[in-house]
Amino acid sequence: MKIYFHLNLGGFSNCYVVANEKCKEAIIIDPGQITEKIIDNIESGSYKLSGVFITHNHGSHVHGLRTLRKIYTPKIYAADWEVAGNDTNVITGDGKVRIAGLTVRYMALPGHTADSMVYKIGNVLFTGDTISAGKIGTTNSSYSDFILRNNIDRKIFSQQDATVLMPGHGPPTCVGAEKLYNLDMVQITEKDEFSETPLSDE
Amino acid sequence: MYTLNKCLVHSCKNLALSTFDEDGNITGKGNYCLDHISDPGKIKEQIYAYIKNHDVITGLNTTGITFTGIDLTNKRFYGCNFQHCTFTNLHSEGLRSRMSMFDFATFSDCTLLNCNMQFTSFAGCTFSHTLFTGSDMVQNNFNGVQSFQSSFDDSDLYNSRFIRAKLINTSFRNCNVKKTFFIECTQENVSFKMSNTREAVFTPLGSALSLGIDQGGGSIF
Numbered sequence: 001m002k003i004y005f006h007l008n009l010g011g012f013s014n015c016y017v018v019a020n021e022k023c024k025e026a027i028i029i030d031p032g033q034i035t036e037k038i039i040d041n042i043e044s045g046s047y048k049l050s051g052v053f054i055t056h057n058h059g060s061h062v063h064g065l066r067t068l069r070k071i072y073t074p075k076i077y078a079a080d081w082e083v084a085g086n087d088t089n090v091i092t093g094d095g096k097v098r099i100a101g102l103t104v105r106y107m108a109l110p111g112h113t114a115d116s117m118v119y120k121i122g123n124v125l126f127t128g129d130t131i132s133a134g135k136i137g138t139t140n141s142s143y144s145d146f147i148l149r150n151n152i153d154r155k156i157f158s159q160q161d162a163t164v165l166m167p168g169h170g171p172p173t174c175v176g177a178e179k180l181y182n183l184d185m186v187q188i189t190e191k192d193e194f195s196e197t198p199l200s201d202e
Numbered sequence: 203m204y205t206l207n208k209c210l211v212h213s214c215k216n217l218a219l220s221t222f223d224e225d226g227n228i229t230g231k232g233n234y235c236l237d238h239i240s241d242p243g244k245i246k247e248q249i250y251a252y253i254k255n256h257d258v259i260t261g262l263n264t265t266g267i268t269f270t271g272i273d274l275t276n277k278r279f280y281g282c283n284f285q286h287c288t289f290t291n292l293h294s295e296g297l298r299s300r301m302s303m304f305d306f307a308t309f310s311d312c313t314l315l316n317c318n319m320q321f322t323s324f325a326g327c328t329f330s331h332t333l334f335t336g337s338d339m340v341q342n343n344f345n346g347v348q349s350f351q352s353s354f355d356d357s358d359l360y361n362s363r364f365i366r367a368k369l370i371n372t373s374f375r376n377c378n379v380k381k382t383f384f385i386e387c388t389q390e391n392v393s394f395k396m397s398n399t400r401e402a403v404f405t406p407l408g409s410a411l412s413l414g415i416d417q418g419g420g421s422i423f
Contacts, residue, residue, distance in 0.1 A: 172343060
């Protein structure tokens with residue numbers, strides 16, 4: 001498995017091309033913008049683009065899809081039907097897809113958006129905007145924030161510490177580092193510990 | 203890239219080291235971690251030889267290995283895993299790295315001049331007397347690093363993150379720190395002279411502002 005990283009200068013989002021050298025097939029995660037370099041990655045390796053996986057339906061993560069569909073005919077996986085209309089393979093909850101000789105596990109992780117998905121290939125998690133290095137995704141309400149934190153705790157922090165996180169924005173990180181240094185998630189444990197401590201003066 | 207196999211010992215959660223065939227090339231076979239491998243000296247030799255003989259290194263996993271006095275000049279690392287490694291007296295000029303993981307590694311007395319390390323993670327690393335002078339370190343993860351007597355002078359740190367880092371006697375002179383996060387950092391004798399700090403994101407933790415000005419002025423909060 002080879003992973004190519006591309007920075008989308010339009011929305012400063014990350015796009016990933018995951019290629020399987022054995023069967024010469026590739027998938028794209030979050031095509032925010034299709035550049036010549038991405039096409040070159042696919043064409044120079046003679047890869048067949050089998051699938052596109054969308055972490056959530058925000059412009060900086062899906063804008064390149066229109067361009068991509070003019071050139072290739074990949075299967076599109078997303079939790080939101082509106083990503084590509086009837087061509088979308090709508091995925092919900094947790095499960096796995098076998099594509100391009102790879103097993104892509106998906107986990108619904110709402111909070112940042114209702115359709116947020118996290119994809120796991122091997123030991124690499126593509127987290128979209130749910131979590132990035134040191135921060136969690138933005139939310140619209142305190143309830144969404146609560147849901148997002150709980151989901152991250154249950155579905156991401158339960159992975160092995162060495163699991164690599166490839167976020168939708170910003171640098172890569174690993175689960176072990178996020179457990180220690182994430183500003184939003186470490187706060188939650190401190191609060192919990194604090195609330196459980198009885199007040200000695202009362 | 204990123205074939206992070208677990209150690210073959212069932213109860214062990216550590217990552218397995220890379221395996222090599224008779225020609226010295228990386229194979230994707232399962233292996234033991236550094237704690238459980240029968241001959242750690244041999245695998246270390248194989249890793250050293252692989253790095254020495256190859257300029258482009260892809261998908262190498264050396265978790266926990268100690269590198270002493272190694273020269274990485276003009277080497278290119280793609281998708282390599284150096285988590286929990288120790289680098290002592292490392293010397294390199296023009297090192298290039300993409301999507302490599304150096305999490306929780308220790309760099310002591312290392313010189314990495316004019317490096318090009320992008321989309322690389324150094325979370326939880328310790329830098330002691332380490333120089334990254336003149337490097338291109340765009341979109342790197344330095345969260346939780348502890349840096350002592352180190353220098354990032356003349357470097358491009360665009361979109362990197364130093365969240366909850368401990369920076370002591372560290373200089374960021376003439377750096378591009380646009381969109382660089384220095385949140386909840388502990389800073390002692392840190393210099394940002396000639397850097398575009400207006401473009402960076404800071405929180406005042408550790409500075410006189412957050413600690414309160416006791417002498418006459420009172421707290422600002």
